[in-house]
Amino acid sequence: MDFPGRDASQRVIALDDVSLDIRKGEFVCLLGPSGCGKSTLLNIIGGMLEQTSGTVTVNGTPVSSPRPNEIAYVFQESTLFPWFTVLENFRLALKFRGTEDAGWRDRAMQSLTAVGMEQFASHYPKQLSVGMKQRINLARGICVGSEVMLLDEPFAALDEQTRMVLGEDLSILLARRGKTIVFVTHSLAEAVFLADRIVVMTARPGKVKASIEVPEAHPRSPDFMLTDAFQDIRKELYGLLRDEIRQTVAAMRQARDAQA
Amino acid sequence: MSPNMSSNAIRLVRLLLILGVILLWELYARMVATSSFSAAPSQVLAQLWPKVLGEPNVRFAIGITLIELVVAFVMSVVFGMLIGVLVGLSDIGRRSFYPIVLLLYGIPQAILLPLFVLVFGLGPASKIAFGFTHGVFPVIVNTIAGMRNVNPLLMRGAASMGATKFEQLRYVMFPHMVTAVFTGLRLAMTMTLLGVLLAELFVSQGGIGYFTLLYAETFNPAALIALVLTLALLAIILNELVRMIEARFSRWKE
Ligand SMILES: Nc1ncnc2c1ncn2[C@@H]1O[C@H](COP(=O)(O)OP(=O)(O)O)[C@@H](O)[C@H]1O
Ligand SMILES: [Mg+2]
Numbered sequence: 399m400d401f402p403g404r405d406a407s408q409r410v411i412a413l414d415d416v417s418l419d420i421r422k423g424e425f426v427c428l429l430g431p432s433g434c435g436k437s438t439l440l441n442i443i444g445g446m447l448e449q450t451s452g453t454v455t456v457n458g459t460p461v462s463s464p465r466p467n468e469i470a471y472v473f474q475e476s477t478l479f480p481w482f483t484v485l486e487n488f489r490l491a492l493k494f495r496g497t498e499d500a501g502w503r504d505r506a507m508q509s510l511t512a513v514g515m516e517q518f519a520s521h522y523p524k525q526l527s528v529g530m531k532q533r534i535n536l537a538r539g540i541c542v543g544s545e546v547m548l549l550d551e552p553f554a555a556l557d558e559q560t561r562m563v564l565g566e567d568l569s570i571l572l573a574r575r576g577k578t579i580v581f582v583t584h585s586l587a588e589a590v591f592l593a594d595r596i597v598v599m600t601a602r603p604g605k606v607k608a609s610i611e612v613p614e615a616h617p618r619s620p621d622f623m624l625t626d627a628f629q630d631i632r633k634e635l636y637g638l639l640r641d642e643i644r645q646t647v648a649a650m651r652q653a654r655d656a657q658a
Numbered sequence: 659m660s661p662n663m664s665s666n667a668i669r670l671v672r673l674l675l676i677l678g679v680i681l682l683w684e685l686y687a688r689m690v691a692t693s694s695f696s697a698a699p700s701q702v703l704a705q706l707w708p709k710v711l712g713e714p715n716v717r718f719a720i721g722i723t724l725i726e727l728v729v730a731f732v733m734s735v736v737f738g739m740l741i742g743v744l745v746g747l748s749d750i751g752r753r754s755f756y757p758i759v760l761l762l763y764g765i766p767q768a769i770l771l772p773l774f775v776l777v778f779g780l781g782p783a784s785k786i787a788f789g790f791t792h793g794v795f796p797v798i799v800n801t802i803a804g805m806r807n808v809n810p811l812l813m814r815g816a817a818s819m820g821a822t823k824f825e826q827l828r829y830v831m832f833p834h835m836v837t838a839v840f841t842g843l844r845l846a847m848t849m850t851l852l853g854v855l856l857a858e859l860f861v862s863q864g865g866i867g868y869f870t871l872l873y874a875e876t877f878n879p880a881a882l883i884a885l886v887l888t889l890a891l892l893a894i895i896l897n898e899l900v901r902m903i904e905a906r907f908s909r910w911k912e
Contacts, residue, residue: 473815483910524911
């Protein structure tokens with residue numbers, strides 16, 4: 399992925415030679431230093447951004463524009479529309495997608511119940527905490543029933559504890575549904591806890607540096623975090639990432655010095 | 659102290675303040691001022707009904723002014739929002755057209771009033787036109803401003819859910835604009851009223867302008883004040899109407 403910028407000095411090669419096969423029903427975490435192109439990759443997979451070279455296929459068909467029937471998106475910040483109630487937000491998502499039918503209300507309530515938010519159906523987003531909103535964003539992504547879910551640091555704005563609880567809930571929720579997930583995160587523990595496979599990316603231009611399997615069945619209990627297997631994978635990830643983060647920081651210093 | 663009590667106390671103080679001013683005015687008018695240039699509230703009230711408002715010609719004039727005002731306001735809103743959305747939608751439109759709008763908005767229009775009368779005549783048309791040119795600019799400017807700072811994440815979220823361009827406008831852009839547009843509408847109401855009344859007073863062949871002149875020249879301040887107060891009351895009611903509609907659209911802000 400090559401962002402041309404206004405002139406040559408602003409040109410950014412965000413992704414370079416990334417090749418990734420994701421199995422149906424697999425939970426993949428993307429891990430990498432900030433600015434390495436994780437969001438860009440997710441946007442390309444989701445058809446929100448057109449790549450300058452290469453191809454993306456989902457279920458055998460190339461992606462070039464949003465495909466809400468197959469792909470649901472959850473962003474770092476809530477994308478609930480503040481001027482509609484929670485339930486109206488669900489209805490709108492289904493309407494945009496063209497699948498608003500007689501049963502929409504039941505399906506919406508089911509997904510809200512699944513994340514424990516059913517009593518807030520007629521609240522406005524302003525009345526909810528950040529964590530509650532993100533729960534509802536997850537529920538909305540699940541409700542629309544697409545096979546693929548792309549999550550871009552969905553828990554980054556939450557505090558550590560809310561984050562852990564939501565992570566566990568997500569693991570339980572998704573284990574039943576067999577969805578294919580690509581999940582971007584900064585948190586090593588989150589990646590190990592949630593993923594079937596963790597893809598570690600290099601500093602920009604982002605490439606795939608390593609791909610690490612987490613052989614543990616879903617849903618996972620919090621006890622998994624206390625096991626040696628968990629700690630070993632976490633340590634390995636840390637080792638892989640450390641160099642890349644150093645490199646990112648060095649590149650930033652260089653850019654700053656070049657400007658001065 | 660409960661919030662209820664304090665808000666009651668505020669209301670009481672406000673009422674006392676208003677009553678105090680009216681009382682002072684009454685005393686001043688009766689004891690100090692000359693009767694041909696000012697009138698006490700009690701005298702104004704006596705003139706208001708049945709004299710001023712009982713007069714069919716005055717009622718007719720007020721009715722005409724009201725109709726002019728409503729027509730000018732509706733035209734300002736419809737054209738203002740249409741132009742605002744069309745201009746605000748495209749970057750080129752905004753950059754080429756917006757400065758022209760701001761330039762025109764800045765002209766004190768009173769100097770153009772004789773021109774309006776020349777073009778549109780002495781009847782309601784010139785008053786509606788003058789009200790419209792006062793009202794339409796605040797609507798355009800606030801509509802464009804309202805479109806500018808929509809949260810891009812919400813637009814992307816809608817796009818990711820498969821919203822068409824029209825749906826993005828209808829369900830994201832328009833609700834986002836409501837606050838700014840209503841600021842424009844409230845301003846437009848005030849400005850339209852200003853435009854219509856200015857034109858009415860300037861052309862004193864008939865209508866409100868005729869009667870204000872008549873009352874002033876025949877040294878009947880009580881009737882003049884009664885007429886002015888009636889117009890002020892109408893303005894307040896219309897503004898409150900816009901505010902009530904706005905409140906209905908703003909429930910989500912809670
Ligand atoms: N639209 C764009 N135009 C130019 N550069 C961009 C654009 N989007 C992202 N970038 C650049 O591409 C790189 C990768 O960005 P991003 O994918 O957001 O990183 P990450 O999500 O891994 O933190 C960054 O250096 C960013 O500045
Ligand atoms: Mg990112």
